[in-house]
Amino acid sequence: MYKRLLEIIRSHQTIGIFSHLRPDADALGAQIALGLWLKGMGKTVYAFNPDPFPPNLKWMQPYFPVQVPDRKSVASCDACIFVDGNSLVRFGEEAERLEGSGKPLLLIDHHPDPESQFDHEVSVPGLGSASELVYELICEDNPAGITPEISRMLYAGIVTDTGSFRFDSVRPRTHHIAADLLEAGKFAPNEIHERIYDNNELKHLKLLGLTLKNIELFYSNQLATMSVTQTMLDETGCSYEDLEGFVAYPLSLKETKAAFLLCEKDGKVKLSLRSKSALDVNKLARNFDGGGHQKAAGGWHPGPIDQAVQDIIQEAAKQLD
């Protein structure tokens, strides 16, 4: 699986790496690790993302420059790698323009149902993170390629995308990789964990307080929603990005099988869907202009937010029993 990808990478000099829009730690960790590794091989590397680093991942920024894609830099690439997304549209307009450009388009991803737009795919749906794939790729080339910097980036991607090693995508192999990264990187797990999770401001906790009051339960507590209005964001001085991790609270309820965070955004309602049961939120998200994984997905509803709650519950209830 990695052999052909390695051949393609070796035979091109200037390589662009895209991570998905509104990047998370897995997207950025996998992207930056690839960037560092390729640069170490003597390649000219561009890392692209149109969106900024989220506040809790700003510490990753100094490891490798990630720039907004401009036409000239993208055009100078001989090959492009796309990490942690299953379709060019997930990577923004400049990525979409690359379709049919003749440049090899390479995919490294763990989302289900990848588009057929790529010339070569390393796609493992159900795997915990794209960062694990980048780890395997580098080791296939040379295990010594896992430097301390690369270790930190990949560990950040794995710890976040596996919910701190608790999702059922976690395999023994996940822990073996994590152990190897800890050894190669000589860092303590909490060093990364604290940077990502323990950096709240008071306004985040105030917003959390408001959102917890808004939890609603349906079908004998099997389904939970948490609604966030623009007024709540304005009152606390927060933005949509500050809701990271909130959906874990309704999902943590004993009888809850799936939890849905709904937030007013750009005149519509943004949906974050999470499951801790057989309920497939990727399938559910397909009804709401979205997708993702079986246990974590996102989507959009035209609004208003009360209608969105009704519609999402009605659709999710079809999967109960």
Ligand SMILES: [Mn+2]
């Ligand atoms: Mn991911």
